[in-house]
Amino acid sequence: MKMIFSFIVASLVLFPLLTASSQDPAAKEKPEKGVQAEKALTADEIVARANQASYYRGADGRAVVKMTISDSQGRERQRRFTILRRDTPPPEGSDTKESDAFTGEQKFYLYFTRPSDVNRMGFLVHKHLDRDDDRWLFLPALDLVKRIAATDKRTSFVGSDFYYEDVSGRRTTDDTHTLKETTQSYFVIENIPLNPKEVEFSKYVVWIHRETFLPVKTEYSDAEGRVLRTYQALGVETIGGYPTVTKSSMKDERTGSTTVMEYSGVKYDLGIPEEIFTERSLREPPRQWLN
């Protein structure tokens, strides 16, 4: 399974933290293994592969997510939900799926189990590339399915420090990408938004692991260079052949709040049918796919 919820996924190793390796001057000078092949990669290509590695592994996937939100005073709240994902198959005739290069439309279904007062709450997303996503929310206690209009994607994901866009994936065409540095383990990519008025940041820098193409750290900063938010992949496991982030965090430096997401029961390529991702499932949860 690929971690839908990790904006970016982590490296195979837990701790080769970017700073350490990027400070190693030898790393910059000495060609490393595999560099011959990588040398050809442009920033856009790296970003495309990172996007694919983060959001499009397998044809579908499932995970149980434990989300812990800790505020600046250390007060914790937890949420638990199951997430199902299905990629819309590529147009007929194309073989991109096999080459892992497909990054098209997707559907997500989230089913909340905890805390008990939000038990059975559901969230359905149809992610589009050429227009705003469709989002529906089911509030069982009000017996209400509600469409949520997407004005922008920089809203909080269910009250956490992750934004909706961190979870669903930011379009690679929304930013210009520059490869600032290639360290022993990472590509360091600087991203500048094409439309700065739509986002709260002025730029973000991503450290992408050179082998897995999983982003292990992302720093969003404002025009004065102040870091606003920091994403980190805290744990990576290879599941079903795919390097998968199993633990990640997002810290909002302005509020001091941090959200950690832990993934369990990760599975890929389950063959989840498309009809699961409809409004009907919101009211009648598809149990067999959730447990």
Place this chain on the structure above:
Amino acid sequence: MNPRLNPSTYSIQHPRSVLVAMLGSTLLLAILAALPSVWAPARSVLSEVTVDTDPENMLSADEPVRVFHHDMKERFSLADMIVVGVVDEAHPAGVFNVLALTRIHRLATFAKTLRWPDPADETRTIGVVEVDLIAPSTVETVEQAGLGAVRFDWLMAEPPRNEAEALAVRARASRIPFLDGTLLSEDGKAIALYIPLTQKDLAHRVASELEAEIDRMGGTEEYHISGLPVAEDTFGVEMFKQMAISAPVAMLVIFMLMLLFFRKLPLIVPPMIVAMVSAISTMALLIVTGNTIHIMSSMIPIFIMPIAVLDAIHIISDFFERYGETRDRVATIRSVMRTLFAPMLFTTLTTAAGFASLALTPIPPVQTFGVFIAIGVMLAWFWTITFIPAAIVLIPDRYLASLAGAAPADSEVGRAGHGASVMGRLLSRVGTFTVERRGVVLGGALVVAIFLGLGITRITINDNPTRWFDPGHPIRVADRVLNAHFGGTYMGYLTFEAEAPSVAATLAAIVPEVSELGAAGASILQKARDLSPVVDDGTALVSRLAEWAAEQLDAADDESFDGWETASQLLDRKSELARAFQQPEVLRYLTRVQEYLLTIEGAGGERVVGKSSSVADVVKTVHRELFLADEAQYRVPDSAAAVAQVLITYQSSHRPQDLWHFVTPDYTSASVWVQLKSGDNQDMAIVTAGVDSYVAANPPPAALSAKWFGLTYINVVWQEKMVAGMLKAFLGSFLVVLAMMIALFRSFWWGILSMIPLTITVASIYGLIGWIGKDYDMPVAVLSSLSLGLAIDYAIHFLSRARSAVREHGSWAAAAPIVFGEPARAITRNAIVVGVGFLPLLLAPLRPYQTVGFFIALILIFAGVATVLILPALIGLLERWLFPAPTSKGASS
């Protein structure tokens, strides 16, 4: 007094060493005080000048109300805020036009950049709390988005492109209760930005930056900057203006008065030196001892200077009355110092005692103020009895000769017949009148005292930091304009906290249900017993158990999974019940309290609370929008789960943290933002009393305790402490001074008598304050005890002279003309010098200084008049009791 112990004796013999000692010690203190400010390494051993403009420090840092205030501010992530109100009176739509909104957008964007490195920790920044900024571009609306969709969106992400868009901003804001009356004015014409600060002492800096940006932007709309932090911080800046203006002017006024009385410069210079030396040394001592320059302590120099010259005036006028006879300066000064030593010591001690009594108040800055003035007064006394004789010895002969005839201009020996003795003639007539018509004097005094005393019952205890500024000050203008347009800019916070059940009660309640859960249930009960001794209350127990059960569920194998699933859900439901502020009936109760708040009336029958906001408003607003903006759905839904789901929907917005300003993440406590229309303590007190009685009459549906916090509330608490504390200080100093009077006159009745003019004066002044409707505020409160210590001086001088005169002349009728000669003139001169000496405080830009200056002057002049009118009449009336035995001296003369 034994002359060998008299410091004056030494100074007459060694005048130069006294001069060196005085200047040397003052210079040393001044260097010690100033050094750390100009030379950093000295800071490790010496205290730097620290300025404290925070009125919160009127209470000590460990005062429960302050501790609670800070705990709650942290609990609800609240910051002190600057309010920027924007009005455009010229445009029919107010500020809802393209140009004004464009500039408001720019100002909000600018405000976000007002952050600076934290001097205490370079890795952090201080300034504006960007994420909590309330401005059209930074707040959200929840609204319909077509096709039954709901949308969270910035109210004004970009400046409007046309007038229709500008008006749409207003229409959208008016639908969000949290914004209507807070960001958007009730009349729909004005906007207010709320700019939260990491610390309130940045208010002045942030406000200045905003003003600069407003100037750069231009535009026809007006920007008014307000909010308690600005008022308080601006006060600090004005405080220095006070010290820079009033203190030098006071010096000048005293100089002019002395010049008027004595006419000769060389006579005036030594007392002025004593005044300056005393004021400088005391302020230096204040700094060296690590005390802060505060609203109160900044007035110390202006208090010390007039008091410091008093004793010197006595010495110099006495010296020249006698010098003409002997032409022996050393012998004359010795005899003058012998006569004056005791009265000067006593008047100094009583003055010092009056100020030192302020140490009995529970208000630290007032204590510092009182104690250091007492020290300054004692210092002034010491340099007066040492330096003044030394100066007289050091004055070159040729000067002294020219001064020989220069007795005080108002005395009969000096310049008689040139109209300069108007005061003398007037006083002598007064003397005759009080003796012959003592019934009229006493009856009149009684009537005046009763009439004014009745005013005391009319005193209203009230203060308001905004009113510390003149009515024309920009802060006052902003206050008027903003509170006319908006719900109110003075924030009080009402918190409700759910009282947690005991561990035992909780355990008893969950055991039956958990027991039925099989293996998982048994493990849970074991865990519950393990946790019981370590958790604080039942709520914590259930919450810990629920977390633990969830962990067990994560680790459960297929076999035990269902059991843990059921157990975990059960515990979750139990812990849900502890979340009081998700319960519909509790939220509805908050709504009723908020409705009640709006009905509270102030002293004048006007509405005190303009608006209030709570988590209930958030729930109702989102609920309405979820149901197609149907006004009937503006309500709290019927289950706790529905509330939780509405709130998680609300949190899927740009500002999820907004919720935590109203409720804690565990939903066990909530704060209601109460916007008051005035910062009057009186109004805040009315609101707190009203809520207390409302809660008593309408108990909450769950065990909730209601408490207040916020700066507006803290002001009320310190005011209450101050009123009680000042009464204690006044009574304390009254008793101390009375004891000193009894000791001085070695007679209980003489002691009582000496207190009478002063008591009548203080009662009358406070009565006057009641009659004219002046609020009893901080400066008025401190007046009582400090005026007591000052005004008793007249009684001391008058009565000691009266007593010796009666002994000499046999009867009061015979003695009165003597007492109404030189002694009465000295008293009058002193009342004028000290009283007028305080008047430069009227030039200070801030009201509290003006109040202190005006009333101190009034009290001193009043006390002087009361002394020369009432005391002689009373002596006449009580002559038989006051002079019981025929005095041998009097009989013989």
